[in-house]
Amino acid sequence: GSVASTVVQRNPMFSTINSDDLIYFEKILGVKKVIQDHEELQTANTDWMHKYKGSSKLMLQPENATELSQILEYCNSRRLAVVPQGGNTGLVGGSVPVFDEIIINTRRMNSIIFFDKVSGVLVCEAGCILENLISFLDKEGFIMPLDLGAKGSCQIGGNISTNAGGLRLVRYGSLHGTVLGLEVVLANGSVIDMLGTLRKDNTGYDLKHLFIGSEGSLAIITKVSILTSPKLSSVNIAFLACQDYISCQKLLFQAKRRLGEILSAFEFLDAQAMNLVLHHLDGARNPLPSAIYNFYVLIETTGSNESNDKEKLEAFLVHAMESSLVSDGALAQDYSQATSFWHIREGIPEALMKAGAVYKYDLSLPVEKMYDLVEEMRIRLGAAANVVGYGHLGDGNLHLNVSAPQYDDAILAQIEPFVYEWTSRHRGSISAEHGLGLMKAEKIYYSKSSETVQLMASIKKILDPNGILNPYKVIPSSLVS
Numbered sequence: 001g002s003v004a005s006t007v008v009q010r011n012p013m014f015s016t017i018n019s020d021d022l023i024y025f026e027k028i029l030g031v032k033k034v035i036q037d038h039e040e041l042q043t044a045n046t047d048w049m050h051k052y053k054g055s056s057k058l059m060l061q062p063e064n065a066t067e068l069s070q071i072l073e074y075c076n077s078r079r080l081a082v083v084p085q086g087g088n089t090g091l092v093g094g095s096v097p098v099f100d101e102i103i104i105n106t107r108r109m110n111s112i113i114f115f116d117k118v119s120g121v122l123v124c125e126a127g128c129i130l131e132n133l134i135s136f137l138d139k140e141g142f143i144m145p146l147d148l149g150a151k152g153s154c155q156i157g158g159n160i161s162t163n164a165g166g167l168r169l170v171r172y173g174s175l176h177g178t179v180l181g182l183e184v185v186l187a188n189g190s191v192i193d194m195l196g197t198l199r200k201d202n203t204g205y206d207l208k209h210l211f212i213g214s215e216g217s218l219a220i221i222t223k224v225s226i227l228t229s230p231k232l233s234s235v236n237i238a239f240l241a242c243q244d245y246i247s248c249q250k251l252l253f254q255a256k257r258r259l260g261e262i263l264s265a266f267e268f269l270d271a272q273a274m275n276l277v278l279h280h281l282d283g284a285r286n287p288l289p290s291a292i293y294n295f296y297v298l299i300e301t302t303g304s305n306e307s308n309d310k311e312k313l314e315a316f317l318v319h320a321m322e323s324s325l326v327s328d329g330a331l332a333q334d335y336s337q338a339t340s341f342w343h344i345r346e347g348i349p350e351a352l353m354k355a356g357a358v359y360k361y362d363l364s365l366p367v368e369k370m371y372d373l374v375e376e377m378r379i380r381l382g383a384a385a386n387v388v389g390y391g392h393l394g395d396g397n398l399h400l401n402v403s404a405p406q407y408d409d410a411i412l413a414q415i416e417p418f419v420y421e422w423t424s425r426h427r428g429s430i431s432a433e434h435g436l437g438l439m440k441a442e443k444i445y446y447s448k449s450s451e452t453v454q455l456m457a458s459i460k461k462i463l464d465p466n467g468i469l470n471p472y473k474v475i476p477s478s479l480v481s
């Protein structure tokens, strides 16, 4: 009954699980890591949006690379397809089976292995939950280079497999910069140790980059080495209102110049997103309740000198008010107010979920064009759906969301392929940070040339010749034999 299985067909090359398979898995893992419980499988078969649903009868939870290696070697020889699963917060249907693929869940690989205060290098297992890493580092006086609304459930291995962007990318850059090393297990069971902790290492091809953002299609990540940053003492958060989109852009331009090195987040949401949050999210309060504005911008600064940072931010805000870029604004006075500002921005996906069915598009676009798409979509859909725009404006990343009472083919036909064609025409990307998963595997050509996709398929063939790793995802089915 999934949205997806109507589109793709089960690959008949894959075997189905039999009782000998179960006996083997129980022998190498022990019974408690071989899960056949109906309820647990129901949850693991269903994605975060309740949009994609598989029918897997088996979930395995290896505790280390050795166990995983045995699992994969066996699955490869038996041609049993698998889906790697971390926190299952992915938004493109990549983390759940499409049919009966075995779910390989990484939650038991959750130890911190090593932390070096001098270099800031953290080495841990792939199943560590992001929020646990954030808390661990906090005690050491450090922060993770990434942060996202799903931090309470998502795992660092899942983050790296999706090349997650999140709320701090504008300051700390992408995971391609901060991930220093990986350990991965290939489809044939080989454990590949690329777990370097060096910032500089030009000895040949830097293969770890292949696995960052490969969405479990090339290998399963088991260990991670990542560069963390010192936790700086002064953090300020401003919640601002803009009357039009051009003001948001000018504000970004000014923020990059006037706040410079202390700018650590620049997020935006439109009035429709704000309304959804206020209606559906417990405890959400509008920081600027005196009027309705078309756009809201959340700006965070992080620096080392409280008085200098405050002075900079205040000068920036005065300038923004005087030049009428900003119509209203509030500066968080304490930790709880700061949290409540972030709660609004981070709560948008949850509010959208609660509002009904949601069509999600995660696009990279030139900042000046970004909001035109939201407006065009509103005109196309009229009263049939609520069109919401928000995202990481500082990185040119729009989250365009269409919210409707239920999934409806007539609505979908108004959105696609229009949204992909529009993005392609403006030389954007149809996936800024969520990945392709199942949702966009067949759409890859809107953002990549056919030669590039062909090369991707060749690399996949080398690393996973039987195609057992996360089938139906990332690479278009026509290129998978």
Ligand code: FAD
Pocket (backbone or CB within 6 Å): 048, 083, 084, 085, 086, 087, 088, 089, 090, 091, 094, 095, 106, 126, 147, 148, 149, 150, 153, 154, 155, 156, 157, 158, 159, 160, 161, 162, 163, 164, 165, 166, 167, 215, 216, 217, 219, 220, 221, 222, 346, 349, 350, 433, 434, 437, 470
């Ligand atoms: P999963 O959802 O379990 O898996 C995601 C993909 O990675 C799947 O294809 C899976 O097969 C593969 N995978 C997982 N673990 C491994 C592994 N160890 N080895 C190989 N492959 C693996 N994303 C952003 O980029 N930025 C955001 O700001 C952001 N905000 C979000 C806010 C909310 C409320 C929610 C629900 C999601 C958000 N996301 C965001 C999307 C999602 O959280 C990220 O994609 C996240 O990185 C997924 O991590 P996960 O552990 O849940 O992975």
